[in-house]
Amino acid sequence: MSRVAVVTGGSRGIGAAISQALKADGFSVAATYAGNDEAAAKFTEETGIKTYKWNVGDYEESKAGLAQVEADLGPIDVVVANAGITRDAPFHKMTPEQWQQVIDTNLTGVFNTVHPVWPGMRERGFGRVIVISSINGQKGQFAQVNYAATKAGDLGIIKSLAQEGAAKGITANAVCPGYIATDMVMAVPEKVRESIISQIPAGRLGQPEEIARCVAFLASDDAGFVNGSTISANGAQFFV
Ligand code: CAA
Numbered sequence: 001m002s003r004v005a006v007v008t009g010g011s012r013g014i015g016a017a018i019s020q021a022l023k024a025d026g027f028s029v030a031a032t033y034a035g036n037d038e039a040a041a042k043f044t045e046e047t048g049i050k051t052y053k054w055n056v057g058d059y060e061e062s063k064a065g066l067a068q069v070e071a072d073l074g075p076i077d078v079v080v081a082n083a084g085i086t087r088d089a090p091f092h093k094m095t096p097e098q099w100q101q102v103i104d105t106n107l108t109g110v111f112n113t114v115h116p117v118w119p120g121m122r123e124r125g126f127g128r129v130i131v132i133s134s135i136n137g138q139k140g141q142f143a144q145v146n147y148a149a150t151k152a153g154d155l156g157i158i159k160s161l162a163q164e165g166a167a168k169g170i171t172a173n174a175v176c177p178g179y180i181a182t183d184m185v186m187a188v189p190e191k192v193r194e195s196i197i198s199q200i201p202a203g204r205l206g207q208p209e210e211i212a213r214c215v216a217f218l219a220s221d222d223a224g225f226v227n228g229s230t231i232s233a234n235g236a237q238f239f240v
Pocket of ligand 1 (some may be wrong): 090147188
């Protein structure tokens with residue numbers, strides 16, 4: 001039987017590329033989405049990948065959604081916590097709501113996605129937790145105090161989970177994408193985006209598939225000794 005993978009935010013952008021890469025590698029994939037029914041339906045139609053709608057920021061919704069995936073596809077072997085949002089603003093203009101929305105989705109959302117499936121992974125002696133962090137969690141970013149805090153927090157999560165899961169056959173790793181050609185980056189004002197691209201030695205934005213291939217490796221049985229690690233894929237923009 002094929003392994004089962006869940007990708008949050010898996011019907012658009014980087015998440016959609018991850019869902020498709022895992023499907024191509026033989027996983028049964030469930031892709032979650034928060035609100036865009038039309039994009040999700042189109043994604044399922046084009047790829048045959050089943051989509052599920054829930055808010056990753058809500059623990060009970062996440063738990064129920066993950067239970068539904070397990071009822072449909074079987075025990076979850078791989079979770080890819082990819083769902084993320086931005087609410088960019090210089091700190092002096094950032095509102096408590098902008099702070100909280102990003103914390104709820106990007107950071108608490110990781111807890112809510114992994115915590116319900118963790119006991120099953122421990123019992124079965126196998127699991128792959130992959131969190132999509134960001135270059136901006138590594139280096140910080142103007143107007144992203146909220147986002148950078150969550151993406152740095154992701155790295156603390158995987159390093160701790162790696163230590164807890166290692167003896168049970170579970171790995172926890174992160175991928176830190178640089179600037180990738182997705183709606184999120186395209187929403188940055190054009191002038192700012194051009195200035196960002198000029199700081200990328202590769203001279204271009206990354207492609208979602210270039211992140212998906214990193215995730216596919218971490219999800220594979222071959223990656224069992226890679227645990228607590230971070231793969232940076234940023235066109236040489238930043239080195240840790
Ligand atoms: N570094 C230094 N200064 C900067 C700056 C930067 N990166 N970006 C903007 N500024 C400056 C502006 O030049 C401007 O200066 P002046 O006041 O002297 O003119 C000031 O900061 C911005 O002031 P505004 O009051 O005009 O700012 P605003 O309230 O309109 O906000 C913004 C604008 C939200 C910051 C907008 O510029 C923006 O979206 N910037 C991009 C932030 C960014 O890089 N986000 C990453 C999104 S992609 C992502 O997150 C994916 C990933 O993981 C990589």
